[in-house]
Structure formats: structure tokens, C-alpha cells
Amino acid sequence: MEQDIVFYTNPMSRAGIVHWMLEEIGRPYRMEVLEFGPPMKSPAYLAVNPMGKVPAIRHGDTVVTEAAAICAYLAETFPEAGLLPSPEARADYYRWLFFAAGPVEMALSLKHAGFLLTAEQEMQFGCGSYEAVVDTLARAIAGRKYIAGNSFTAADVYVGSHIGWGMQFGTLEKRPEFEAYWAGLKDRPANLRCEAYINEAMASQAGAGDR
Numbered sequence: 001m002e003q004d005i006v007f008y009t010n011p012m013s014r015a016g017i018v019h020w021m022l023e024e025i026g027r028p029y030r031m032e033v034l035e036f037g038p039p040m041k042s043p044a045y046l047a048v049n050p051m052g053k054v055p056a057i058r059h060g061d062t063v064v065t066e067a068a069a070i071c072a073y074l075a076e077t078f079p080e081a082g083l084l085p086s087p088e089a090r091a092d093y094y095r096w097l098f099f100a101a102g103p104v105e106m107a108l109s110l111k112h113a114g115f116l117l118t119a120e121q122e123m124q125f126g127c128g129s130y131e132a133v134v135d136t137l138a139r140a141i142a143g144r145k146y147i148a149g150n151s152f153t154a155a156d157v158y159v160g161s162h163i164g165w166g167m168q169f170g171t172l173e174k175r176p177e178f179e180a181y182w183a184g185l186k187d188r189p190a191n192l193r194c195e196a197y198i199n200e201a202m203a204s205q206a207g208a209g210d211r
Contacts (some may be wrong), residue, residue, distance in 0.1 A: 007030065007055070017157060025083065034054060039106055048065075049063075068117075085151060092155075102126055145181075163182050
């Protein structure tokens with residue numbers, strides 16, 4: 001008997017990355033939608049994720065938190081989905097998956113919050129400068145359809161999500177490299193299903209606010 005996957009999420013969060021990944025692997029899962037605030041800080045959910053944040057998954061008795069870790073776990077646990085690259089592409093896969101989870105996430109968040117790092121702080125912070133991060137990311141995908149090897153992998157789910165959302169919400173500048181890479185990913189059926197769910201949730205929330 002297959003173990004159940006429980007997906008803890010909120011449609012207005014980074015959990016959308018994991019939602020896309022779950023749709024890609026094609027295994028059944030049960031969604032537990034948590035509101036921000038007290039529901040995420042309840043004792044029951046803190047037992048799943050002590051940080052009181054989403055996303056998280058429970059796969060049988062195994063709990064995984066952090067979107068990049070969940071993507072990597074799902075790719076390795078369900079290799080038949082084809083989202084783990086061949087061994088020769090594995091170095092790029094891990095490199096760019098965690099580059100996006102570390103320096104990219106931090107650099108974009110700092111810039112969005114209005115923090116301008118000094119030269120000394122750039123040495124102290126793991127991301128370095130925003131410009132160096134963005135230039136490195138652009139070079140990594142320039143002229144490439146996928147970030148690691150010649151096939152779509154979990155790293156594309158994670159990197160692509162940050163690029164697509166970053167350009168959409170203005171936290172990442174639009175560059176030809178980013179637009180070309182995202183154009184090759186955004187219409188994947190799994191991503192379109194996730195976007196439809198998010199749009200429906202946003203519309204429902206807006207409607208509730210109008211009443």
C-alpha cells in the first residue's frame with residue numbers, strides 16, 4: 001500500500017513551488033490549507049514544522065520542510081517521474097537548486113526590503129551583492145532550456161518559480177535570459193494547474209473581502 005503524501009500549504013506562499021512539484025510527480029496527495037497566523041502556530045502544526053511556516057509535507061512517517069529540500073526529496077523518492085537528472089548532470093542540479101534557495105532568495109529579499117549592503121556586509125552575507133547574484137543566475141541559464149542537463153528536473157521547478165515570480169512581482173529585473181528560460185517552463189501543464197488553483201484562491205479571497 002502506497003504511503004500518503006500530506007501537503008501543508010497556503011496558496012499565497014512559497015508553497016506554490018512544492019505544489020508545482022507535486023503535480024509534476026503525478027502521485028496522489030492530500031492538501032491541508034493553513035491560514036497565516038494562529039493556525040500555522042498551533043501545537044499540531046508546530047509538531048510538523050517548528051518554524052510555523054509552509055510548505056511542509058508528510059510522507060508516511062517522514063516529514064520534510066523547506067521548499068528546495070521537498071523538491072529534492074520528491075525527485076529522489078519518485079525517480080520514475082524523471083525529475084532527477086542523470087549522474088553527469090547531478091552537480092549542476094544541486095548547485096543551482098541550492099544557489100536559488102540560498103543566495104538568490106536572500107539577495108532578492110534584501111533588495112525588496114530596501115536593504116543596500118555595504119562592501120563589508122557583502123563579504124559577511126552569504127549572497128554577496130544583488131548584482132553578482134543576478135549576473136550569475138543569468139549566465140547559468142543563458143541559451144539553455146533547462147538548468148541542469150538536457151531534461152526538465154526538480155531544479156527547474158525551483159529556479160523557474162523564483163524567476164517567474166520575481167519578474168511578475170518586480171523583485172527580479174526582467175532580462176532576456178530570464179524571459180526566455182521562463183517562457184520554456186511556464187506553460188507546463190503541472191504549472192498551469194497550480195496557477196489556476198492560486199488564481200481561484202486569490203479571487204475567492206478578494207470576493208470574501210468585498211462582502
